[in-house]
Amino acid sequence: MKPFRIFIFFVAVIGLLSTIAYFMPEHGIGINGSLRVNFLSFSDLFRDRSTPNAENVERLLAGSTVTEDPESDPVSPEEMYHIRMQTRSGSSNMIPGGREDSGNYSGSNMGAISEEERVREEHDPSQGETSPQGSAGEIPSATESDPESERSSEPVTYREPDRGSDNNMGHREEELFNQASSKIRSANMDSLQRSVYPIHYSEKGAAMLAPFFESLEEMKYGNILRTRILHFGDSQIENDRMTALIRYRLQKNFGGTGSGLVQAIPLYSGSMAYQQEQEGTWLRYTYFRNRDTTILHNTYGVMAAFASVPAPVGDSWPMLHYSFNLARRSGRCDRIKVFMHSYREGADLVFNVNDTITDTIRNLPAGYSVADYRHVGIIKDLRIRFNLPEGGRIYGISFESYTGLQVDNIAMRGSSGLIFSRMDRHHQETMMQELSPSLILLQFGGNVVPYMNARYYRREFEKELAFFKEICPGIPVIVIGPADMSVREKGEFKTYPGLEKIRDALKNATLESGFAFWDLYEAMGGYNSMPSFVHAEPPLASTDYVHFNGLGINLVAEMFYNALMKEYQRFSQSSLP
Numbered sequence: 001m002k003p004f005r006i007f008i009f010f011v012a013v014i015g016l017l018s019t020i021a022y023f024m025p026e027h028g029i030g031i032n033g034s035l036r037v038n039f040l041s042f043s044d045l046f047r048d049r050s051t052p053n054a055e056n057v058e059r060l061l062a063g064s065t066v067t068e069d070p071e072s073d074p075v076s077p078e079e080m081y082h083i084r085m086q087t088r089s090g091s092s093n094m095i096p097g098g099r100e101d102s103g104n105y106s107g108s109n110m111g112a113i114s115e116e117e118r119v120r121e122e123h124d125p126s127q128g129e130t131s132p133q134g135s136a137g138e139i140p141s142a143t144e145s146d147p148e149s150e151r152s153s154e155p156v157t158y159r160e161p162d163r164g165s166d167n168n169m170g171h172r173e174e175e176l177f178n179q180a181s182s183k184i185r186s187a188n189m190d191s192l193q194r195s196v197y198p199i200h201y202s203e204k205g206a207a208m209l210a211p212f213f214e215s216l217e218e219m220k221y222g223n224i225l226r227t228r229i230l231h232f233g234d235s236q237i238e239n240d241r242m243t244a245l246i247r248y249r250l251q252k253n254f255g256g257t258g259s260g261l262v263q264a265i266p267l268y269s270g271s272m273a274y275q276q277e278q279e280g281t282w283l284r285y286t287y288f289r290n291r292d293t294t295i296l297h298n299t300y301g302v303m304a305a306f307a308s309v310p311a312p313v314g315d316s317w318p319m320l321h322y323s324f325n326l327a328r329r330s331g332r333c334d335r336i337k338v339f340m341h342s343y344r345e346g347a348d349l350v351f352n353v354n355d356t357i358t359d360t361i362r363n364l365p366a367g368y369s370v371a372d373y374r375h376v377g378i379i380k381d382l383r384i385r386f387n388l389p390e391g392g393r394i395y396g397i398s399f400e401s402y403t404g405l406q407v408d409n410i411a412m413r414g415s416s417g418l419i420f421s422r423m424d425r426h427h428q429e430t431m432m433q434e435l436s437p438s439l440i441l442l443q444f445g446g447n448v449v450p451y452m453n454a455r456y457y458r459r460e461f462e463k464e465l466a467f468f469k470e471i472c473p474g475i476p477v478i479v480i481g482p483a484d485m486s487v488r489e490k491g492e493f494k495t496y497p498g499l500e501k502i503r504d505a506l507k508n509a510t511l512e513s514g515f516a517f518w519d520l521y522e523a524m525g526g527y528n529s530m531p532s533f534v535h536a537e538p539p540l541a542s543t544d545y546v547h548f549n550g551l552g553i554n555l556v557a558e559m560f561y562n563a564l565m566k567e568y569q570r571f572s573q574s575s576l577p
Contacts, residue, residue, distance in 0.1 A: 066245070066554040196562045197523035199478065202511040206567055208476050209516065213571040215438040216254055219405070226256070226400075228435055229407045230302070233443030236483065236547065238411035239268040240330075242443070245557040247407035248329055249565075256404020258333035261435075264307035264320060264394035268411065273330040273399070280318030283308040287423055289414040299424040301339060301395030302431050303410050309340075311391040317350070320397075322382040333379060333399040338371040339431060340364075341393040348387040353379055368427065370434055374402060395431065408435075416452070417444030418460050421467040429471040440468060440475055443520075445482035445506050446546070449496045458505035465513040477515040480560065481506050484521050484530040486545035493534075493545050495527050523559050 201208060215227040229250075231243045240259070251257060259273040265284040266276060285292050287304040300306055310318050325331035338349060347364040349371045361371045384397075400406045412419070420428070442464075448457055468477055481503045486493035503521050510517040525532060533541035533552050540552030548556065 066551065066558050068550045068554075196566050197519065197559060199563050199567060200507065200511065200517045200519065202514045202516075204514055206516075206570065208514065209439075209478075209567055210571065211474060212439040212476055213568050216405075216568065217572075217575075219254060219403075225403045227405055227438045228260075229405070229439045229441065230410060230435065230437045231407060231441040231443070232410045232412070232417070233441070233480070234415050234417070234445075234447050235411065235413040236446060236553070237409060237443055238413055239270055240272075240409045241411075241548075241550075241553045242557040242560075243407055243409035244272075244330065245554050246561050246564075247405075247409075249558075249561050250405050250407060251329060254405050256401050256406060257329050258335075258398075258400040258406065259330040260400060260406045260408035261303060261396045261398045261410065263303060263305055264309075264397055267305065267413070273325055273328055275323045275325075277321040278319065279321075280316075281310045282318065286412075288412040288419055297424070298422065299341070299393075299427045302428055302435070303396050304412055304415075304419055304423065306341075306393040306395050309386050309388050309392045309394055311389065312387050317385040317387050319383055319385045322384075322399075324380055324382070324399075326378065326380055333401060334375050334377070335398075335400050335402045336373045336375075336379075336382070336384070337398040337400070337434075338373075338384070339368075339395040339397070339434070340371060340388075341368050341395070342366055342388045343390040343392050344388070346389055347392065349373075350383075350385040350387070351375075352383040352385070354381050368430065414447055415444065416448045416457070417442060418457075418464060420464050425467075425471065432471055437472065437475060440472065440477045441480060442468075442477060443480040445502050446485060449482065449485060449499045449502050450487075452502070454498065454501035454505040457502060458509045461506060462509045462513060465509060465515060469513070477510075477513075478564075479506055479510040479515060479517050481517065481519045481521055483546075483548070483556070484524060484526070484528070484533075486528070486530045486534075493528075493531050495530070500527075518560055518563060520556060520560075523563075524556060 199206075199209075212227075212229075215224065218224040219227055229246075231237065231246070233242070237243055247260070259271070262271075263284070265278070265282050267284070267286070284307050285295055285300070285305065287298070287300040312318065324333070336351065340347075342364055343366065345363070345366040347366075349361045349364070351359045351361075351373045353359075353375055357375070359373065361373065364371060386392075398406070398408070444461075445457075465477065465479075468475070482499065485496050485499055487496050488494075499521065503519065507517045507519065521529075524530075530541060530545050533539070533548065534543060534545055536552075538551060539549060540555060541548045
């Protein structure tokens, strides 16, 4: 009789757990709005938990041509072999690839053409800068890890070394080189289209992106001079990561130069577009992460951060000094916009260009204003001196071209993307009107995976999307979901248990709000795909199993760019008479 009672007890427990799993398979039970207790669901029991093998990652690499440097020169097969040899010794990370390139730009080594002539030719709108270099609807691809790299028209292959030799040139290595060359797939439109992970839409469908694509068309035919993309995100995009490749590809095909919005006092070091120095006692404040409680207002601008400008001391004015890297597209600009707030009227900004030209914008009003400086020619060296009688704030400085496309990188380390509606609404709306974006990218979610209830996050993120609808009416938004993230369990790295629920929360909130969603998690392979990126050869992610390295972030940026261009291709074809 006792064994029967034990049996009945276990059946009852299993029945209770099954009932819980059936009725609460998605979010578990929330506690105090920010914690959750999750239960195993039936879908979890039958999910394929196999780890993507190396062939899946190798397929992505073979279809890509990205490099560490977004603006690197094309390389020959022989040069690629030597680069691979250096990679083995730890001095660089590159992968093979190639593409058909209809443009004439070929990087910084232009033979007899000097750097200054090349820069002038590319920077001059009369030389075709504002017109696409590819045909309408073409899907341009990327080079290896540099978002701004260029490709030759021939497929680039690489040679694997003979691991049993001393890497000297020999018949065995030539044989391996030829074998590898025959296996590497060049990046072209057809192969990229087959590997594109699509953008998901609400019931409105792809038509919600029409305003952005129409702005590209209008700019291409000269009906408008410029348009803009704002790319907000967490630490995955900090220091221009991911944005840089998207910017370069779009500017290459639709015109424009410059890095766009940057902080007056950098949040992250290592810009490839310029070097910066400053004079005076500058302070930086952010609304995200560690917010300074001594700041009693919530006017931080669209970048959710500002720099405090000190008042001048005698004839000594605070100064920001920039030395631009003209070899990079992002390092070339002819227009500087300073988004600022002066505590008193009568503020002056002095622009000194190339140590020869000086221009002054005088008598700026108290409160919020935008100082707009335009320059004819190349800006290699720039000094901006600030005479704000009682000091003030700088919400951002934009380095851009007068015509073409701008793509701004607005990274917020540690942010969940739930801060926009909490900052000063009127100020953000005013700044948005000045920026006039035609597309907004939101890339968040990774920071809430281990901590936040998915149902709560979905509800709060819907509020942020509603906020963007209100301050930027009619502007499409694409939400980019979190990447795969791994946590160690019993000696193995596996996907965080709550990641898919957070991804689903973002996706559902986005689609119900009438916007678009691109699933980075699924695009890179889904469950347990991050270890494949960490252990790829060369590596595509860091050993924290959370963040991509330079090569990996450019690979996934290229994947998103190709998905966006595929939609543009469809739009262009559907709009043909």
